[in-house]
Amino acid sequence: MIPLSKVAMSPDVSTRVSAVLSSGRLEHGPTVAEYEAAVGSRIGNPRVVSVNCGTAGLHLALSLAARPGAGESEHDGPGEVLTTPLTFEGTNWPILANGLRIRWVDVDPATLNMDLDDLAAKISPATRAIVVVHWLGYPVDLNRLRAVVDRATAGYDRRPLVVEDCAQAWGATYRGAPLGTHGNVCVYSTGAIKILTTGSGGFVVLPDDDLYDRLRLRRWLGIERASDRITGDYDVAEWGYRFILNEIGGAIGLSNLERVDELLRRHRENAAFYDKELAGIDGVEQTERADDREPAFWMYPLKVRDRPAFMRRLLDAGIATSVVSRRNDAHSCVASARTTLPGLDRVADRVVHIPVGWWLTEDDRSHVVETIKSGW
Structure with missing residues (x-):
């Protein structure tokens, strides 16, 4: 049988993983930090936050839209997310997990990606976020997407968060630039059968330092890992989750980046x-x-x-x-x-x-x- 998918593993993975196992440090540490830096260098954006799976990355990204921002309150009701129904369920269930409402946008039959004309017609003041999927790694027209969002921002005085689901799109480029460098929040999967795999994992690429710092902290309960937790003298400003990639995943990712x-x-x-x-x-x-x-x-x-x-x-x-x-x-x-x-x-x-x-x-x-x- 010619398989539809297969796990790609570099020959030196076992050497790197053995080094991690003998180090005594298995959770997020220096190997993951090295992997994040290597991924950022390849993409051309150093603001990389690794996570334990792509769906966790989407959950983390959408948490930015779920919590009330400036001028909003909890009483405004659940925000709306415009998204595509032609995708794996892992794209859309994080919307629900964040207490947000799904509003479906049609599909362009030519690309199988989101129909940007339908998106333009459906953006409203209730739109907190837009999730686009680069289906099978075919990029959405990001310039056209930006123009649609710019018009909505000018009309409603609120810019929706744009999240690109790049789960299947490692290596894809738009106008010569890798996905993750066009000003949006981008979420990649490095699951077992992806072109770049960490066994199970993913990462979020952020467009600016503020979002990077917020998601980096939210990834691990909102706690700064370098804080003084021995004496208890630290503060959590924004609570978060426990979505960290472990050192074994980092070692696998570093090896697989080489091929x-x-x-x-x-x-x-x-x-x-x-x-x-x-x-x-x-x-x-x-x-x-x-x-x-x-x-x-x-x-x-x-x-x-x-x-x-x-x-x-x-x-x-x-x-x-x-x-x-x-x-x-x-x-x-x-x-x-x-x-x-x-x-x-x-x-x-x-x-x-x-x-x-x-x-x-x-x-x-x-x-x-x-x-x-x-x-x-």
């Missing part, structure tokens, strides 16, 4: 092969490719006719496929937020994902293409 560029190159090379070979096939529609962005291609999306038959055909040929997640607006726990989403309706039953990762051989990817070309 992640080659893995990303192979994902993109395989995607380019599919872009060419699957173009124009009856019953298959590919997603957009814009010249101003470079996707990560964590997986490769297709919109196909008769998805169940397509998936059965590939399974019979020894090729794994997946829908990845159910459209989030269909879950009963968010039934009150349901609304008409014509763009999503056009693609929800057609989207399927095929293997594109670093583990594919030339024979593997040719087998995938020939299987699809043979029909289903």
